[in-house]
Amino acid sequence: MGLITKIKRYYLFFGPEEYLKTKRIKSLISAVVEKGYEDFDCNYFEGRGLDATVLVNAASSPPSGSPLRVVVLRNLDKVTPRGLNLIERFIDSIPDYTTLIMTSEKIDRRKKIFKTLYKDEKACVRFNLPTxxxxxxxxxxxxxxxxxxxxxxxxxxxxxxxxxxxxxxxxxxxxxxxxxxxxxxxxxxxxxxxCGAGSIGTVFDLPQKIVSGDAKGSLVLLNSLLSAKQSEGRILFRIKDYFLKLNTVKALDMSAWVLRKKYGMLEKTAVNICQTAKRLSEICIINCLHHTYQCEISLKSAGLKKDIVLFDLISRLVLEVKEE
CATH class of the missing domain: 1.10.8.60 (Helicase, Ruva Protein; domain 3)
Incomplete structure (x- = not known):
């Protein structure tokens, strides 16, 4: 029973990383619910369209054959204001034989429900996407x-x-x-x-092809990415993010070790960025960033074909690098 006494009456798992939330929930269930009693001592609810009264009634029922009843509420942020009010009032009344696990992608700590949950900060766990x-x-x-x-x-x-x-x-x-x-x-x-990368490369390879001055390879890869239904926004983000990191490394004379630690990136990527930052001038990097900002504006403009805008951007970036 030692483990059971350590289980909190409620948990709030929030953040964008759904897989790890689910893994943690399964781990808690396996720890406190007897095998064969999962259908009796576990209850699952969805926030959208929830009747909070049904949830409270389920959480108030003693377990059939397990040390604890586990009630899982996914997407707490989708519950109606009336439902949130009922759940908030129930938090301090959760029976000793129940643990209520709630998940939410985003939280608003101005809301009463989250203020109440955060009275026990250790019960509120954020799940970020990993580096x-x-x-x-x-x-x-x-x-x-x-x-x-x-x-x-x-x-x-x-x-x-x-x-x-x-x-x-x-x-x-x-x-x-x-x-x-x-x-x-x-x-x-x-x-x-x-896994869909293809022999040509991935969106992560595109900036490196650009800074190497490989115009043909860059455009072929771009075409491959667009054909694979990669969004224009994601492609532009990856290019802009690369040049922003180049600018940071150049301005601060940052080492690969510091860069890797700061952004949690792979060693090979950090070394590549640092080597490229040393090779390119500050003016070149700034000009390339200017081109990406112009492209960002163009992508939001009506009447312009997004694929043509990206092809033009890459041509400009490669030309900028080659003029170094």
Missing amino acids: PRKAVEFIAESAKQLNISIEPEAINYLVETIGPDVGRLDQELTKLALYVGPKATIRKDDVALL
Whole structure:
């Protein structure tokens, strides 16, 4: 019973990382609900359209065969004001035999419900999207637990391709393991073939092609990304973010180690940015940023084809770099 006494009467799990929220909820359920009693001692509710009275009644019912009843309410932020008021008044009355787990993507601490929940700050846990470096560590640890062999280069490329979404990364790792078969090692080529990166590259490769002065390669990759339904906004964001980091490194004479620590990025990426920042002049980097800001305005303008705007941007950026 030692563990049970440590379980709080309620939890608020919030933030954009849904996979880790779900994992934490499952962990709590497995800790306090007896096997075979999940259907009796667990209740699940959705915030949108919730009748809060039904939730309160469920949470007030003793468990059938487990130490605790677990009541899960997803998307607390979608509950009506009337429902939030009822839940807020119930918080201090949650029975000792129940734990109420609430999730929310965003919270507004000005609202009474969140002020009440934050009276116990340790019960309120934020789940942020991990940095690329943390995502790499997650994949490496998951592969180890599942006894999957994967090359470090393949892990890095998987994170670059999918992004730091641990839910999708976990799914893709499972798919890759099934694809290569037992006792085989997952390689970078497997990631490119199976996870949508393609042999040309990913959106993360585009800025590096631009600063290398590879006009043809940059435009071919851009066309591939657009054909794969990558959004113009995401492509522009990746380009602008790269040049903003170049500007920061240039202005502060930042080392790769400091850059990696500040942004949680992969070592290879940090080294590449620092080397590029040393090679390009401050004027060149500022001019490139100016082009990206102009492109941002153009993408929001009616009547302009977004793909043409991006093709024009890349041509201008490559030309700017080549004139160095």
